[in-house]
Amino acid sequence: MFEPFQQLSPVVQTLLATLFTWGVTAAGASLVFFVPVVRRRLLDAMLGFAAGVMIAASFWSLLSPGIEMAAQLGHTPWLTAVIGFLGGGVFMRLTDRFLPHLHPGLRIDQSEGVKTSWQRSTLLVLAITLHNIPEGLAVGVAFGAVAVGLPSATLGGAIALALGIGIQNFPEGTAVSLPLCREGMGKGRSFLLGQASGMVEPVAGLIGVLFVTYMQSILPYALCFAAGAMIFVVVEELIPESQRINAHIDLVTMATLAGFAVMMALDVALG
Template identity: 80%
Template sequence: MSEYMLQFNPVVQALLATLFTWGVTAAGAALVFLTRTVNAKLMDSMLGFAAGVMIAASFWSLLAPGIEMAEELGHTPWLTATIGFMGGGIFMRLTDKFLPHLHPGLSTDKTEGIKTSWQRSTLLVLAITLHNIPEGLAVGVAFGAVAAGLPSATLGGAIALAIGIGIQNFPEGTAVALPLRREGMSKTKSFMLGQASGIVEPVAGVIGALFVMKMQNILPYALCFAAGAMIFVVVEELIPESQRNYANIDIVTMATMTGFATMMILDVALG
């Protein structure tokens, strides 16, 4: 795969990688053509697995390389990492505060963000779209970083990140599409709305790659920013959603650890 990706410039690489992650979101949404429901324990475990993947990706693929790059560029590593990481979290907090959205499984009176009359389906899609932004950005920044030629940025590592993000996107597409199907929406419309939550990833990926290629000195900040944004999503959304049912906590926790281990293996093996 690395040899295939080498023939493209980093922006095209980022686009191809995020089209893949969007495609996996669509695959998850496509479950509506087969069933109206997924076993609650399985769904919680998939969300827990996704959380583990994102935690591992935040460190192995983003934060650690960002710290190494900061050293290579003569920055103060701990300060660069802290500014970037906290900046990503603050950005997501502000987005979460103002963008209307509704997390799957909740009633419309639990809508977050600015009050609106938007339909429940739109609010559900926006909830997943909200945390697909940092995922697409992370992949784009990773491929853009490779163009800088710094030892800490490798094509294999960027590909590993894209694969990991893609894997954890599957339950996200399912988490939007199936609730809509259960509420009586047609299979096709449920699928279309489910996969629509991933459209933002190619956009964010291309923007991220272009941004860091034009301003290479901010690369360490950008990588740590993406890590902070992803950790915010994990702690604020994925872990609470996966552990709503107390009876499933142990198996969900193991699924989270399995997701972490899977992403760690991908990154260490390919990066």
């Protein structure tokens, strides 16, 4: 089923997969040309769906294979999982603490990280870019795991992860471009800034695949690290942002369950 793709090197596989996830971010940002306003109800549902996808991907595509690989390599599985998972969360917390950024829907004086005089548009893009780092890293680590040849890593599972992350990138591109357009920025520039938030994924993906390919002993830690980083994004950003309007909590909850089910189905069917 994946034979043509399987013939490529893991670096090329990762590059193609992360270019796809970046492209879906751009597709979400392109709504600025066609839809002047996306109803808050729909955007919240999209963010909830994205959260469900990332939660499922964190377990099915990252934590579970990481635990299996730890056992195969003679590590203590539970300890490897805990160290890697918490390491990913701590890394994202430190990045979130120091990198200047602004979450969509907030005022400029509510920006996080080191205080700067940067423009609101720059801070908005940095917020989404920050959260795309673990996604690109996860894809790179997944394809690196396949290249190493451990039984618990499959090409189908890595592709499923890339598909799932691509799906949840759509609302992220929209969440940047539409607010910028509403604030008076031109549609073209709003689109460019919205899609720019996904540019970090190919870079993070290549770092991930090269790192684990040449340092195979840390692969289980790297998978769990990526899972921890993704869960941090879900809890710190996606779920709170999707539930800022209390009236939409039930809708967001069902959308999150749907996202989890879609990613779970992709991983089980393809992996």
